Amino acid sequence: MRRITLWLLSTVAAVVLLFSYRTSLGTGTPPAATAGTTSTTGGEGSAGSGTVYAGSVAPTRWGDVQVTITVTDGRITAVDVPVYPDNNGRDRQINARALPILVQETIDAQSADIDTVSGATVTTDGYKESLQAAIDKAQLK
Numbered sequence: 001m002r003r004i005t006l007w008l009l010s011t012v013a014a015v016v017l018l019f020s021y022r023t024s025l026g027t028g029t030p031p032a033a034t035a036g037t038t039s040t041t042g043g044e045g046s047a048g049s050g051t052v053y054a055g056s057v058a059p060t061r062w063g064d065v066q067v068t069i070t071v072t073d074g075r076i077t078a079v080d081v082p083v084y085p086d087n088n089g090r091d092r093q094i095n096a097r098a099l100p101i102l103v104q105e106t107i108d109a110q111s112a113d114i115d116t117v118s119g120a121t122v123t124t125d126g127y128k129e130s131l132q133a134a135i136d137k138a139q140l141k
Contacts, residue, residue, distance in 0.1 A: 081099050
């Protein structure tokens with residue numbers, strides 16, 4: 001009888017500890033997604049120092065991705081990601097790390113020929129698809 005009671009109390013304690021565990025997932029919004037967000041949804045718009053081109057919304061397994069680019073004098077000068085997967089803490093954590101990398105690589109490469117971010121393959125694929133559509137609208141190489 002003692003063993004059963006001890007086993008039952010141990011199991012209850014383990015279940016309580018398991019359900020009360022809090023993860024350290026960040027809940028912040030990625031910097032790339034908040035800086036200079038535009039409301040342009042299609043075609044092109046005019047921003048202060050360049051023209052903004054919105055890529056198509058690329059559906060991915062984890063959510064939609066859309067990229068907008070600002071083009072000044074034939075060069076990509078800014079990239080914004082107004083739509084990206086952020087349905088849960090894991091999505092926010094992955095995109096907080098991946099989107100700034102993708103934005104910087106886009107500005108450096110001046111094209112959609114950028115590397116995939118490890119751990120964010122699905123988001124990267126949607127990003128590249130939408131980015132290419134925006135580049136096509138801007139008639140860049």
